[in-house]
Amino acid sequence: MTRSRLGRVALQLVLPVALVALWWWTSAGSTEVFFPPLSRIVDSLRDDWLFEQVGTDLVPSLTRFTIGYALAVGTGIALGVLIGLAPRVRRASLPVIEFLRSIPPPLMLPFVLVVIGIGDNSKIVLIVLGAVWPVLLNTIDGVRGVDPLMLDMARSFGLGRGTRIGRVVLPAASPKIVAGMRTALSIGLILMIISEMQASTNGLGFRVLSAQRSFDSAGTYAGVIVIGVVGLVVNFGFLVVEARIMRWHRGAQRVVEA
Amino acid sequence: MRVEVRRRAEAIVLPVLGVAVVLVAFEVAPRVGILPRVTFPPLSESARALWDLVKTGDLWQPVLDTLDSWVRAMVIATLIGVPLGLAIGASRLGRLLTGLTIDFLRPIPSVALIPILVLVYGTSPTLKVTLAVFGATFPLVFQASYGMTDVDPVAKDTARAFGMGPFTRLWRIVLPSCAPYLATGLRISASIALILVVTGEYVVGLPGLGREVLIAQSSAAYDRMYALIIAAGLLGVALNLAFVAVERRVLFWHPSHREAAA
Amino acid sequence: MTVLDIDRVSKTYGVGADAFTAIDEISFTAEPGELLCIVGPSGCGKTTLLRCISGLMAPTSGVVHLDDRTVTAPPRAMAPVFQDYSRSLLPWMDIHHNVTLPLKAARVPRAERQALAGDALASVGLGAHGRKYPWQLSGGMQQRAAIARALAYQPEILLLDEPFASVDAQTRADLEDLLLQVWDRTHLTVLLVTHDIDEAVYLADRILVLSAAPTRVRKTITVDLPRPRDQIATKELPEFARLRASVFALIKAESSSARPEDASAE
Numbered sequence: 027m028t029r030s031r032l033g034r035v036a037l038q039l040v041l042p043v044a045l046v047a048l049w050w051w052t053s054a055g056s057t058e059v060f061f062p063p064l065s066r067i068v069d070s071l072r073d074d075w076l077f078e079q080v081g082t083d084l085v086p087s088l089t090r091f092t093i094g095y096a097l098a099v100g101t102g103i104a105l106g107v108l109i110g111l112a113p114r115v116r117r118a119s120l121p122v123i124e125f126l127r128s129i130p131p132p133l134m135l136p137f138v139l140v141v142i143g144i145g146d147n148s149k150i151v152l153i154v155l156g157a158v159w160p161v162l163l164n165t166i167d168g169v170r171g172v173d174p175l176m177l178d179m180a181r182s183f184g185l186g187r188g189t190r191i192g193r194v195v196l197p198a199a200s201p202k203i204v205a206g207m208r209t210a211l212s213i214g215l216i217l218m219i220i221s222e223m224q225a226s227t228n229g230l231g232f233r234v235l236s237a238q239r240s241f242d243s244a245g246t247y248a249g250v251i252v253i254g255v256v257g258l259v260v261n262f263g264f265l266v267v268e269a270r271i272m273r274w275h276r277g278a279q280r281v282v283e284a
Numbered sequence: 285m286r287v288e289v290r291r292r293a294e295a296i297v298l299p300v301l302g303v304a305v306v307l308v309a310f311e312v313a314p315r316v317g318i319l320p321r322v323t324f325p326p327l328s329e330s331a332r333a334l335w336d337l338v339k340t341g342d343l344w345q346p347v348l349d350t351l352d353s354w355v356r357a358m359v360i361a362t363l364i365g366v367p368l369g370l371a372i373g374a375s376r377l378g379r380l381l382t383g384l385t386i387d388f389l390r391p392i393p394s395v396a397l398i399p400i401l402v403l404v405y406g407t408s409p410t411l412k413v414t415l416a417v418f419g420a421t422f423p424l425v426f427q428a429s430y431g432m433t434d435v436d437p438v439a440k441d442t443a444r445a446f447g448m449g450p451f452t453r454l455w456r457i458v459l460p461s462c463a464p465y466l467a468t469g470l471r472i473s474a475s476i477a478l479i480l481v482v483t484g485e486y487v488v489g490l491p492g493l494g495r496e497v498l499i500a501q502s503s504a505a506y507d508r509m510y511a512l513i514i515a516a517g518l519l520g521v522a523l524n525l526a527f528v529a530v531e532r533r534v535l536f537w538h539p540s541h542r543e544a545a546a
Numbered sequence: 547m548t549v550l551d552i553d554r555v556s557k558t559y560g561v562g563a564d565a566f567t568a569i570d571e572i573s574f575t576a577e578p579g580e581l582l583c584i585v586g587p588s589g590c591g592k593t594t595l596l597r598c599i600s601g602l603m604a605p606t607s608g609v610v611h612l613d614d615r616t617v618t619a620p621p622r623a624m625a626p627v628f629q630d631y632s633r634s635l636l637p638w639m640d641i642h643h644n645v646t647l648p649l650k651a652a653r654v655p656r657a658e659r660q661a662l663a664g665d666a667l668a669s670v671g672l673g674a675h676g677r678k679y680p681w682q683l684s685g686g687m688q689q690r691a692a693i694a695r696a697l698a699y700q701p702e703i704l705l706l707d708e709p710f711a712s713v714d715a716q717t718r719a720d721l722e723d724l725l726l727q728v729w730d731r732t733h734l735t736v737l738l739v740t741h742d743i744d745e746a747v748y749l750a751d752r753i754l755v756l757s758a759a760p761t762r763v764r765k766t767i768t769v770d771l772p773r774p775r776d777q778i779a780t781k782e783l784p785e786f787a788r789l790r791a792s793v794f795a796l797i798k799a800e801s802s803s804a805r806p807e808d809a810s811a812e
Contacts, residue, residue: 034380037377037380037381038380038381039384041381041382041384041385045385059403060400060403060404061404114294114298117295117302118298119302120302121302121303122302122303122306124521125518125521126517128517128520128521128524129513129514129516129517129520130478130479130516131479132395132479132482132483132486132487133482133483133486133497133513133517134513135486136486136497136498136501136509136513137324137513139501140501140506140509141320141323141324173633175630175633176633176634178626179626179628181602181619181620182600182601182602182620182624182626183620183647183648183651183695184620185648189650189651193636193647197636197638200638212391212393215391215393216393219393219396220395220483220487223395223399223487224487230396231396234396234399235399237399238399238400238403243403246399246400247400249396250396250399250400253392254389254391254392257391257392257393257396258388258391258392260391261390261391274637274638274679275637275638277679277681277682278679278681280681287560287561
């Protein structure tokens, strides 16, 4: 039992380890600007990111991201519930929403920079303008798809409007809402980085870009790796929270499939 | 009767009303001061700028530059992503081997690679294509993989019982079964690829819609800037509609596309 | 005890040429504490009738009276049990919370809520399963939970819409007996819609046989079988067979006279 599990873990590690080894080996003596030796990248990671730039860059980045993401999710769910529950409003607003969400989110950056200016606010607004759409659309979808029988039951037992929305509609829509939040997570991260590349004096995106501009290739790669790790941790954290909150859904699904 | 007529009227009137309200809002807001007039001209001015771009033909070259990179990226992403996804989905070993690697690479925000790509490509437009390929391959790999694991085992067994060889089975059972997943994957990838191409153009200054936006922004020609942003949005809508239309025609036979019995 | 009176209730869908009358001037009175079963051919407006009675739907004409009050919205004195328990029990809450939710909405204080829920769950045999989620239970147990939820609500009238149609025969027999026990203890007025004739005869004081659409009350049959009823002994009585046959004959006659286009409406 344990041996096959160990075997499975080992198998999963083969490819990543092999790729890293390959990278190390092929970059070892490299003098190309765009392909620095992995050893130097590691040095850069150690020197700059442990732990000096954590405070000056990582924290501000993550703070802006968190605020923007929270606002996007809150707005998306609130508006989504309102629109989803009002069929006429939904039919009226859907074309507009579909168009606005088709604008490549990074192109909202010029709008935000030009109207709000440089600074934290514009970055947060940008994250909201990009990340709200998947949450909004998925919430509308989820709210619409609530089982009418459940709503009948709720009305039959005298549940008021607020209770119906809070205890029936939102939980029933939550699988779709969470899926939207997952998409919004990636969009938010992308916008955080882009905004820092264009108009910032600190942050992950800024760090990586200034390393590139000063031809510090090891530093550039190091920065990208840090961003990758941040992306990984944020996604993983989301999955963990989601697994906990949506445990009922997986349980119920498994019964349906049985 | 009256109810039916009202419903059909609403289906047209309401969306039009919704769009009209928003258009009016964006026209009035800068004039009234809710949005700064200098940096956000009334919608009619941006619309006129868009019309000018169309009339003078200045819109088409950037659109073509963007589309050119987009097409290249989509072709490469499909050629890499679909076979890879199918292979991974087909074998448990494949999934085990690649699972961790993909889970590590996927959350990397594609735009983070831009500085590295600048080091590699400088200001060559190939940068956009590489960036878009990176972002657009993953959805294809995933969807192809899901599709493979979702093939009805009963269908496969039936095919084998009828003496179909492995390649025939692949062509006639497995691939058609994966088709809806591939279609979804293509749609998602198309959207991501477009976004990344335009982003690359904007951030690095490569020829295309993105760079035009940057130029307009830098020269404070804000009406032109918004016109180009709207154009990019319209391009995205057009591509999405095209994909949906093709999907509907090609997948008409699939349960997900059949009209539910009334 | 509350008297439930249905007074010439009609429901017509659509207008003009496309109008479809599901139920047409149905009148009856449910005596307090009575167990009334409603049967009818497939496609007759059984569900429509129940929705009008429960206040979920407004009738096109006619009135539903609870004593002297008119029912315009789901009244506090009524509690429903639906056929599809997997869609009426909330899967994100455990059984206990499913049962207490209506009580919380009715602003019943916490201690009383807990007591009512505990008693109700115990009375249906789920006392030990309160912390489980609906999808962790079998179909029969889920329907018991739905019954417990209705009971905890402390209604005067229980409305059941084909409650045992989604479980297997053995479970159905168990649930029927459970319903009889609960009814015997609580003396609620029970309105039960079913397409199972055996079930109707087994459970009822009176059976309302409905016609095909436009649905009216075709006949009211009094069931004089002795109580307590027993799955084996009662069903062996010649009177049981006679009642069963006469209900069956009525429904068969209604089914064959039903026009095919009406069969889809419910």
